[in-house]
Amino acid sequence: MRAVVVLRDEIEPSFDAEEIHLLVLENGTGGRAISEKGEMRAMARDKIRAIRRAEKLFERFEEFYNVSGLSIAFDRFEDELIHTVESLGAEVVYFFTSMPLPERLLSENVTLVFPRGGLSFNKALYVHSSSTPDTAWLERAKELFILAIVQPTMPPEASSRKFREEFERMERETEELSSQLKAERAVIRGNIVEDTLRYSEKHGADTIFLNRGLGKENIEKIVERAKASVVVV
Structure with a gap:
């Protein structure tokens, strides 16, 4: 099963999948113009920290899954998610964080999972x-x-x-x-x-x-x- 895993923070790798793509959501600057050198440096530091954190998540999940890709979305979350789903040919998307549900995902042949703790089907x-x-x-x-x-x-x-x-x-x-x-x-x-x-x-x-x-x-x-x-x- 190929899955896209959408998250902000570290989670327990306890879901069904063989191949996954991690999509890490970060709060970015969006389309705001950067007018001062100090702002530019602060933005760069934030992005470097986000990249390092995402790399640690990647290494963590590699112990349990075949992690075929990693994306970090600072804005345009929906576009990045749709692109990732289509590129991977994902069969399921796990949402471990809240975000607007892209309308296009409802027309895709993909299962959407919103876990509350561990998944149970009793x-x-x-x-x-x-x-x-x-x-x-x-x-x-x-x-x-x-x-x-x-x-x-x-x-x-x-x-x-x-x-x-x-x-x-x-x-x-x-x-x-x-x-x-x-x-x-x-x-x-x-x-x-x-x-x-x-x-x-x-x-x-x-x-x-x-x-x-x-x-x-x-x-x-x-x-x-x-x-x-x-x-x-």
């Missing part, structure tokens, strides 16, 4: 949506609950038929998945973010699998508030 909640999930990740769960949330649109008079069709589609697809994965399931009317978090707590999930079809905004809100690890499939 109890998992999978929230289904419109795209076909990578069931190889779902199969890791010892105990899996499949949830589909159909969120009403306004006005209800115009959306009742669309809502019913969506509900029936979710019923069919979750039934097929639950049979395939030997999992319990539920299809409900509700709010995607709030009900995902509620069911996660209710079932004691240590991992929440999110279908990428839930969309960037919903995924970011769930990642921000979830106590469990989040995996976007």
Whole structure:
């Protein structure tokens, strides 16, 4: 498995991957103009310190993985991440720090993992949506609950038929998945973010699998508030 590992600080190398590319995020000067020699020297010292720190991280991870590359992003984090994913042909991105989720990553064939401590798949909640999930990740769960949330649109008079069709589609697809994965399931009317978090707590999930079809905004809100690890499939 080829993975991009996004981090700011040192972490324990305890995730699944054979070949990795480290992407270290640093607070840089962005596009600010450097007007004084003192500012230029300070910026140079900061970058030298960042490079030395990244080299130590590289050496640390080399003990456990085939580290094929190292990038340090002082700004334009999203562009650097997309470039790294495409260059490596990554199958998974591990986010060990917070950053805006690039919209383009949701259209890439790559799994996004947001660990909360060590990754555990004892109890998992999978929230289904419109795209076909990578069931190889779902199969890791010892105990899996499949949830589909159909969120009403306004006005209800115009959306009742669309809502019913969506509900029936979710019923069919979750039934097929639950049979395939030997999992319990539920299809409900509700709010995607709030009900995902509620069911996660209710079932004691240590991992929440999110279908990428839930969309960037919903995924970011769930990642921000979830106590469990989040995996976007």
